[in-house]
Amino acid sequence: MKNAIQIVFPNVRHRWCLWHILKKLLEKLRGYKEYEAIKFGIKNAVYDSLTKKEFEENWNKLIENYQLEGNEWLFGLFEDRHQWVPAFVKDIFWAGMSTTQRSESMHAFFDGYINSKTTLKQFVEQYENALAKKVENENGEEFNSLNSYIPCITQYPFEKQFQKAYTIAKFKEFQQEVVGQLHCNLSLYTQGPDFSVYEVSEDVPFGENLRLATFIVYFDKENFDTNCSCRLFEFRGIVCRHQIVVLMKERVHEIPDKYILRRWNKNVKRCHSKVIINYNNSSMLPETRRYNKMFNVFNDVADLATDCENRCDMVVEQLLELKGKLKEEVEIDYGNNKSSFVSNHHNSTTHGDGVSKSKESRIILDPVGLRQKGRPPCKRKQSMVEKVVNKKKKGANAKKKTINIRGSVEQSEFGASSNIGLVDLGTQESIQVNESEILGPSLEQQNIFQENLSYQITSE
Known part of the structure; x- marks a missing residue:
């Protein structure tokens, strides 16, 4: 994958999943007597190193203390540290992702809709249901962001600026940084005619304890730009608490638009919402028809102007x-x-x-x-006994049986009248006599009739 990505996507940043790397600690290092201490030290070096230099110092100290110089796996990880260590990748925007997202997997997408015994027909139906549910959830979140809001916790105008622009979820993340600035101490490091450099100290987690960390924040007085060494905005797209405390110190009422990312904006109209889909009749929506109409024209114009x-x-x-x-x-x-x-x-x-x-x-x-x-x-699987019983019931209710009965019939059962149509046999079945075949009430005619009379038996 590494070689192919360099050829096909030469201008992109390729990184490894941090979770998959740390998952192999047990497999690669369980033979060491001090495995638990080694694992704890590696995680501290990875997660708690704020700078590249600090990570390299902590890693080298770990290798030296536990005599791990001969471990080829750890040596290879250190050689490729720029592809997985947070201190080396946080200068690029990753939307806060450091591991492979569970939401990208097929298991998460179809969770609750299919299982190992789902038929192909059921899969097609459930696939459309899963897509419809995703759209319903997204529309619900969009409705909540447009029709509700979270109150501001400060009186600074730039917080209202984020409240107006961001979705509810992203505004909550911003407010966490606003609250976090209460734990920061600000001191002026150096100052020029059009810039200022501040030192912001904060107690940050280090293993199971806290340690005092210092961050450098650069402030441009002319454009109101800020740049923090923690790189939270570059990595997650959220203004960090160190930048916020500097903005408050400089009494900035409105921050530049570049700090409000379009991807977190609640009013943004994403192109994928205009794509024709079959689970909500989107092709019948006026917005989709107009979008496709303009899109076709734009394609023609682009083809003519490309050369x-x-x-x-x-x-x-x-x-x-x-x-x-x-x-x-x-x-x-x-x-x-x-x-x-x-x-x-x-x-x-x-x-x-x-x-x-x-x-x-x-x-x-x-x-x-x-x-x-x-x-x-x-459909529930039926036993052989149930199949036989249901088959007999079904046959008794649906079929008509015609039986020719020949024999003697007593004169007293019919009498002299030819209007008798049903004769009770003492069961749930009845004998129906065809009246047109009764020739008359005479004994001679009845004897002839008794020899050739046909009865039709029907189940009630």
Whole structure:
């Protein structure tokens, strides 16, 4: 994989899963007498080293103390430390991921929908149900972010700036850093005409204890840019507590837009939501039809302008101009729709002196029907006895049996009348006599009839 990635993706940063590496500690080092101490030291060096230099010092000290110089596996890990050690990879944006995400696995995607005994037909149905559930969850989170909020814990305007822009989940992460700045001590390191450099000290976990760590924060007075040595913003996309305490010290009311990432914005419209799918009839939605219509035109324009730099610049320039105009119209429409929504919501929820209106003005839709979690329903296997009994019952209820009965019938059972149609045999079956075959009440005719009479037996 390493060689292929270098060829196919030469400009990307390739790293290893930290969880899979540390999982092999037992396999590779369990032969050592002081295995527990070695494992504890490796984890401390990996997780608690704040800088590259600090990791190298802790690692070398560990190798020397436990005489691990001959271990080829540890030697190889140290040689490739820039691909897995957090101190070496936190300068690149990874959205906070240091291990392979469980949500990427097929097990997590189909959890509760399929199992080892699921048939192919059931798999197709459950696959669509799983996709529909993912979309439903995403729409629910988007609705919550747009229609609810978490109150600010400070009076600083930049916190309200993040509250307005970010989703609920990401704003909670930002507020954790706001709370964390209470544990930071700030001191001025050096100052220039247009910049300042601060030292921020904080008690950070080190194994089972705490230790005092110092972080360097650079502040640009002209552009209000901040840069912290902890690299939390570069690694996770969240402004760290050390930057926050410096912004408070410098009395910055509004931070630059580059610190508010578009990927965490609750108003962002992602392209994958416009893709045609078959589980919610998205192809029938007006937004999807309009998106596909414009997308086809954009593709044609791009094909025509790809071969020439001048044509490409012309297209980009005109698109940027069109984007600015559309953005202004969207902002105007958003303001008008928001005012209209607030007015309509007030009129629809209150009546006269503020009393709620009746249930007639509310529309409650039926919930989306989804299968419950667990094993998909299937037909219960029947025993051989049940099959025989059910087969007999089914035959008795569905079939008609015609039996020709020949024999003597007493005169007293029929009498002299030809209108008798049913004769009780003392069971649940009855004999039906065809009236048209009865020739008459005479004894001679009845004798002839008794010799050739056919009866049709039907089950009640």
